[in-house]
Amino acid sequence: MKEWIGSIELALISMVALRLLSGSFELTAAFLMLKFNSIERALAINALLAVVGPLVLILTMTIGLIGIADKMPFSRLLIVGLGVFLILFGLKK
Numbered sequence: 001m002k003e004w005i006g007s008i009e010l011a012l013i014s015m016v017a018l019r020l021l022s023g024s025f026e027l028t029a030a031f032l033m034l035k036f037n038s039i040e041r042a043l044a045i046n047a048l049l050a051v052v053g054p055l056v057l058i059l060t061m062t063i064g065l066i067g068i069a070d071k072m073p074f075s076r077l078l079i080v081g082l083g084v085f086l087i088l089f090g091l092k093k
Helices: 002-006 010-036 039-068 074-092
Strands: none
Touching: 010 039, 039 074
16 A cells, blocks of 8 residues: 555645645535525625636646656647647636
């Protein structure tokens, strides 16, 4: 078991931790919406989640790209980075 845990890369652990944190935000927000029982409050909570989601996407992609930067040719890394940029650009418009 120790060998398996030791073989997991730090970048992967960071990405998983961010996604688990993001998921806990989502669950907490859902329970808060139920607790407040108000559409206005639910919209406010949902607006906060709309900020958290893209931040988590950007952070996990950045960590992942840094983690594989030494294993991929620069041209492929550039294509992946361009894809992330296009996703973010598409969300903005």
